[in-house]
Amino acid sequence: MNTIIPGTPFEMKYPTEFVIFGIAALLIMSVLASKVANRFAIPALVIFIGIGMLLGCQGLGGIYFDDAWEAQLFGTIALALIIFSGGIGTSWKSIRPVLGEGIALSVLGVLFTAIFVGFFTAFIFKIPFLQGLLLGAIVSSTDAPAVFTILRARKVRLKGELNSLLELESGSNDPMAVFLTFGVIFLLQNPKESWPAFLLLFVKQLVIGGLTGYLIGKMAVGALNKLNLDFKGLYPVLSIGVVLLTYGLTASLDGSGFLAVYITGLVMGNMHFNHKANLIEFHDGLAWLMQIVMFVVLGLLVFPSDLVPYSDEGFFIAMFLIFIARPASVFMTLVFSKLGIREKLLVSWVGLRGAVPIILATFPILAGITHAVILFNVVFFIVLISVLIQGVSIFTVARWLKVHETIPLT
Numbered sequence: 001m002n003t004i005i006p007g008t009p010f011e012m013k014y015p016t017e018f019v020i021f022g023i024a025a026l027l028i029m030s031v032l033a034s035k036v037a038n039r040f041a042i043p044a045l046v047i048f049i050g051i052g053m054l055l056g057c058q059g060l061g062g063i064y065f066d067d068a069w070e071a072q073l074f075g076t077i078a079l080a081l082i083i084f085s086g087g088i089g090t091s092w093k094s095i096r097p098v099l100g101e102g103i104a105l106s107v108l109g110v111l112f113t114a115i116f117v118g119f120f121t122a123f124i125f126k127i128p129f130l131q132g133l134l135l136g137a138i139v140s141s142t143d144a145p146a147v148f149t150i151l152r153a154r155k156v157r158l159k160g161e162l163n164s165l166l167e168l169e170s171g172s173n174d175p176m177a178v179f180l181t182f183g184v185i186f187l188l189q190n191p192k193e194s195w196p197a198f199l200l201l202f203v204k205q206l207v208i209g210g211l212t213g214y215l216i217g218k219m220a221v222g223a224l225n226k227l228n229l230d231f232k233g234l235y236p237v238l239s240i241g242v243v244l245l246t247y248g249l250t251a252s253l254d255g256s257g258f259l260a261v262y263i264t265g266l267v268m269g270n271m272h273f274n275h276k277a278n279l280i281e282f283h284d285g286l287a288w289l290m291q292i293v294m295f296v297v298l299g300l301l302v303f304p305s306d307l308v309p310y311s312d313e314g315f316f317i318a319m320f321l322i323f324i325a326r327p328a329s330v331f332m333t334l335v336f337s338k339l340g341i342r343e344k345l346l347v348s349w350v351g352l353r354g355a356v357p358i359i360l361a362t363f364p365i366l367a368g369i370t371h372a373v374i375l376f377n378v379v380f381f382i383v384l385i386s387v388l389i390q391g392v393s394i395f396t397v398a399r400w401l402k403v404h405e406t407i408p409l410t
Contacts, residue, residue: 026051030292045143045354046387048292052299065300068362068376074297075359078290079174080247080261081240085287086171087265088280095168098161102168104333105347109169110176112329113321114140120320124313127371130188134369137180138361138379139321141173143354143387159403162343166350171266174356175259179205181360185367201254208255210263216246217267224273235275236282291355298358298380306377314381322386326351342401349397353386 033047055063065071095102114136122132157163183198220242229235243261250260269280307314327348334344361379364372398404 026055026296027289027292030296034288045291045295046384046391048295049299049384052296053302053304054299055296056300056303063300065297066303068301068365071297071301072359072362072366075294075355075362076247077244078294079258079356079359080243081283081290082287082294083171083174083258084243084246084261084265085283086167087262088269088283090167090171090266090269092266092270094164098165098168101334101337101339102165102172105165105169105330106173107176109329109333110140110173110180112332113325114177114180116325116328117317117321120325121317124316130184131370134181134184134188134364135317135375135379137177137184138375139353139357139382140180141177141353141356142170142350143352143356157405158346158398159405160343162346162403166347171262172259175205175209175256175262177356177360178258179256181363185364185369188369189367204254205256206259208253209250209257209259212250212253212255213246213260213263214267216242216249216260217264217271220264221268221271221273224275227274232275232278235279236286239279239283240286294355294359298355301362302377302380306373307381310374310378311381314378315385317378318382318385318389321353321382322351322389342403346398346401346403349390350394351386352390353383357383 030048030051033051056065114133116136117139118129118133118136120132121127121135122129125132158166179202183201186201187198220239224235224238227238229238242264246260246264247257251257327345330344330348330351334347337344339347357379358376361372361376364375369375395404
């Protein structure tokens with residue numbers, strides 16, 4: 001029996017049992033690959049994307065997939081579940097001391113990074129600043145969860161409150177990058193619109209996202225405490241529904257869906273409700289599954305041969321982002337912080353770019369922005385360079401800066 005999905009670019013003309021076997025092998029291989037990646041301090045993101053590229057039409061799998069809308073749909077759902085997992089697993093007590101710095105990095109740090117990279121991109125490609133700012137906005141957020149995976153694997157943790165600061169930044173800076181990307185696309189599509197309209201949209205996104213996330217988080221806790229479901233297995237199903245409802249409702253109200261999802265998770269994670277421990281563990285495992293699916297799909301979406309023509313530009317922008325834009329943004333944002341120079345340098349180096357920029361790079365394609373496909377390939381190349389350079393060297397940099405603590409073996 002063959003599996004064919006007509007009318008889509010994702011067609012699989014293989015026996016059904018072969019497809020099922022392949023999915024099983026992919027999941028098991030991804031789990032084992034993540035173990036190897038952690039052992040050698042390599043971000044699992046690289047492994048998963050590599051698997052996707054290997055399965056693509058220019059790899060051994062021969063699967064042709066070029067639908068940006070489907071990739072965006074997969075990525076949005078996966079990101080919502082991943083961000084919720086980060087929120088529900090975050091302790092308010094641990095982030096309270098660094099709340100000011102974390103919010104500053106999530107808002108001002110992302111904004112400064114986008115502007116710096118925007119100017120540099122406009123210079124490199126000789127394009128208008130607004131088009132350069134679009135790329136800067138896309139690559140402005142960080143992927144700190146990959147960093148913690150590496151540090152835990154190497155039995156290392158950061159000194160003081162650095163872990164909490166980076167955890168808060170990674171969980172809350174994606175909404176700002178999403179907003180900036182949507183905002184710049186809006187200005188490119190509506191050149192007669194003014195910057196005040198852009199700022200008004202920003203405030204609207206934050207207010208609606210924050211309020212909706214908080215209210216749904218509170219209501220979800222109340223519902224979980226009052227409902228007495230006959231089967232425990234239905235509680236995870238209900239929690240997934242809460243996550244998707246939060247994102248869908250908030251986005252339909254023109255709010256920041258990702259911010260709302262994170263706040264919903266944060267509210268729920270710091271309140272008592274039935275089966276809380278089980279749900280946290282469930283969403284942790286689900287987040288890993290979503291990462292695997294998301295990165296493999298994004299790997300399928302890219303054509304390796306399309307990366308080569310723009311590798312020089314992508315490399316220069318990545319170097320500028322890593323060594324100039326991110327450090328400058330961190331030091332400007334944390335100028336009044338009590339953190340020392342070494343801590344700020346470490347925060348600057350933990351500027352990995354991950355799945356969010358790749359997903360955001362699909363929005364200009366769907367919006368019909370000029371040269372959007374070129375933009376996507378450059379962003380993909382920047383992410384690979386960032387992960388390979390920063391991700392592999394985080395432990396070494398933390399040791400050089402003397403901001404790490406070795407965890408005793410038990």
